[in-house]
Amino acid sequence: MAPFEDDARKNLLGAEADIPAGFDNLEYQSGFSNHFESEALPGALPKVRNNPKVCPYGLYAEQLTGTAFTVPRSHNQRSWLYRIKPSVTHEPFTPLEVPNTSLTSDFSEKNATITPNQLRWMPPDIPAEPTDFVEGLFTMCGAGSPESRTGYAVHMFVANTSMDGKAFANADGDFLIVPQQGRLHVSTEFGLLQVAPGEIVVIQHGMRFSVGLPDGPSRGYVCEVFGDHFRLPDLGPIGANGLANPRDFQTPVAWFDDSEHAGYVVVHKFEGLLFQAKQDFSPFNVVAWHGNYAPYKYNLAKFCPVNAVAFDHMDPSIFTVLTCPTTKPGTAAVDFVVFPPRWSVAENTFRPPYFHRNCMNEFMGLVRGRYEAKAAGFVPGGGSLHVCMTPHGPDTSTYEKAVADEGPNQPEKLPDDTLAFMFESSFTPRITWTALKSPKLDHDYYKCWLGLRSHFDRSKPEGSKWYQ
Numbered sequence: 001m002a003p004f005e006d007d008a009r010k011n012l013l014g015a016e017a018d019i020p021a022g023f024d025n026l027e028y029q030s031g032f033s034n035h036f037e038s039e040a041l042p043g044a045l046p047k048v049r050n051n052p053k054v055c056p057y058g059l060y061a062e063q064l065t066g067t068a069f070t071v072p073r074s075h076n077q078r079s080w081l082y083r084i085k086p087s088v089t090h091e092p093f094t095p096l097e098v099p100n101t102s103l104t105s106d107f108s109e110k111n112a113t114i115t116p117n118q119l120r121w122m123p124p125d126i127p128a129e130p131t132d133f134v135e136g137l138f139t140m141c142g143a144g145s146p147e148s149r150t151g152y153a154v155h156m157f158v159a160n161t162s163m164d165g166k167a168f169a170n171a172d173g174d175f176l177i178v179p180q181q182g183r184l185h186v187s188t189e190f191g192l193l194q195v196a197p198g199e200i201v202v203i204q205h206g207m208r209f210s211v212g213l214p215d216g217p218s219r220g221y222v223c224e225v226f227g228d229h230f231r232l233p234d235l236g237p238i239g240a241n242g243l244a245n246p247r248d249f250q251t252p253v254a255w256f257d258d259s260e261h262a263g264y265v266v267v268h269k270f271e272g273l274l275f276q277a278k279q280d281f282s283p284f285n286v287v288a289w290h291g292n293y294a295p296y297k298y299n300l301a302k303f304c305p306v307n308a309v310a311f312d313h314m315d316p317s318i319f320t321v322l323t324c325p326t327t328k329p330g331t332a333a334v335d336f337v338v339f340p341p342r343w344s345v346a347e348n349t350f351r352p353p354y355f356h357r358n359c360m361n362e363f364m365g366l367v368r369g370r371y372e373a374k375a376a377g378f379v380p381g382g383g384s385l386h387v388c389m390t391p392h393g394p395d396t397s398t399y400e401k402a403v404a405d406e407g408p409n410q411p412e413k414l415p416d417d418t419l420a421f422m423f424e425s426s427f428t429p430r431i432t433w434t435a436l437k438s439p440k441l442d443h444d445y446y447k448c449w450l451g452l453r454s455h456f457d458r459s460k461p462e463g464s465k466w467y468q
C-alpha cells in the first residue's frame with residue numbers, strides 16, 4: 001500500500017478506531033442521512049473503490065441497497081458492508097411459527113376490519129412467559145401491503161427476554177421504534193445503539209438487528225412503512241434550523257462479533273410472514289462500512305419546537321420529527337409527530353388540541369406523563385386511533401378547564417415529563433382483530449366527550465368578555 005494512502009486514512013479517521021466493549025459509552029456518528037464511513041479495525045475500509053479484488057483483512061464486500069439503483073441522487077440510499085462472511089451463507093429459509101402471533105401485514109378481513117369509532121387502549125401487559133422483541137410484536141392496525149410497496153402498519157411490542165443467538169430482518173419496510181418502558185440494546189450490522197424511552201430508533205428495510213433488554217421488561221410502539229424511508233420534513237418559512245436538527249441524529253460506528261455461533265437464527269419478515277434461517281456465525285460480522293443507508297437513533301428531548309407565540313393553535317404538523325412521503329406532494333405515508341414539553345403562551349386562545357375531523361389517520365401513543373387533550377384514560381404505554389374523518393378532540397374536563405378562566409391566558413409550561421406522539425398517515429388503516437378484541441380496549445372511550453354540554457347563549461354574542 002502506498003504510504004500516502006496510509007497518511008490520508010489516518011487524517012480521515014484520526015487515531016485507530018477501538019472496538020467498543022459493549023453498550024457502555026457507545027460512540028455514534030452525527031448527522032441525518034450523511035455519507036458515513038466507519039471501521040472497527042484500522043484500514044478495514046477499502047480505499048478508493050467499493051469492490052477491491054481482495055478486501056483488507058480478507059473481508060467480503062456486500063452492498064445493501066435501500067432505494068432503487070436509479071432513484072435521484074438526492075434520495076438514493078445504499079451502504080457497502082465489509083464482513084467476515086457474506087449474508088448469503090445460510091441454510092434455506094423455513095416458515096417460523098410463533099405461537100399466537102398477530103404480527104401481520106395482511107389487513108384483509110381475515111386479520112382486520114374497519115370501524116369509524118374512536119378507539120383507545122390501555123397498555124398491553126408484559127407477558128409472564130419468556131418473550132423476546134420479535135415474539136412480543138403484535139399488530140394494531142395498518143393499510144396497504146409490502147408487496148405493493150405502499151402503506152404502513154402500527155405494531156406494539158412487549159418483551160422480557162433479550163434476543164440471544166437470534167437476529168431479525170424486515171424485508172417489508174422500515175421500523176421506527178418508540179420504546180416506552182426499558183432501554184433497548186440494539187445490535188445491528190452497522191454497530192450498536194442504546195435506545196432509552198424518550199428516544200427513537202429507525203432500522204431500515206433489510207437491516208439485521210437484535211434487541212437486548214438491559215433493564216428487564218420492555219414495551220413500546222413500532223411504525224412500519226412499506227413504501228419509502230423516513231426523512232426530515234422541509235422547514236419552509238421556519239428557515240434552516242429548528243424541529244429535529246440533523247446533527248442530533250446518531251448512527252453507530254462499526255462493531256463486529258467474530259465469535260463462534262453454531263445455530264445462529266436469522267428471523268426474516270417477508271410479506272408479513274416470519275421465516276428463519278440458520279447459520280454458523282453472527283450476522284453482526286461487519287468490520288467496516290460506508291454509505292448513507294444506516295440505522296439511527298434520536299433523542300426526542302433534542303426536538304426544538306416552534307409554535308404560536310401570539311394566538312391560536314397550530315396544526316400538529318408543526319411537531320413533525322420525521323416524515324415518510326407518498327408520491328402525492330405534502331401527503332405523508334406517515335408523519336412521526338411528537339408533543340414535547342414546551343411553553344404554551346398563545347393569548348385568548350383555546351390552547352388544548354382543537355376539536356376536529358381530519359382526512360388523515362391518527363394513531364397516538366404516550367411515552368410518559370399526561371397528554372394535553374386528555375385528563376384521564378390515555379396513559380403511558382396505551383394507544384388511541386382516530387381514523388379518517390372520525391371526530392375527536394379534548395375530553396370534557398380538558399375543555400371545561402381550558403375555557404373556565406375568563407382572564408387573559410398566562411404562560412404555562414407543559415411539564416418536562418410529558419411525551420406523547422402520533423403516527424399520522426394518509427392511509428386509512430384497518431384495525432386488527434387482535435386490537436379490537438383486546439381486553440385493553442376501552443369500550444367507554446366515547447363517554448369522555450358525552451359531557452360536552454351546550455354553552456350556547458343567544459344573549460352573549462361577545463364570546464370571551466375580556467377580549468372585546
Ligand SMILES: O=C(O)Cc1cc(O)ccc1O
Pocket residue numbers: 314315316352353354356358362373392393422
Ligand atoms: O388528535 C390529537 O390529539 C392530535 C392533535 C393535536 C393537535 O394539537 C392538533 C390536532 C391534532 O390532531
Ligand SMILES: [Fe+2]
Pocket residue numbers: 356358362386392
Ligand atoms: Fe387529532
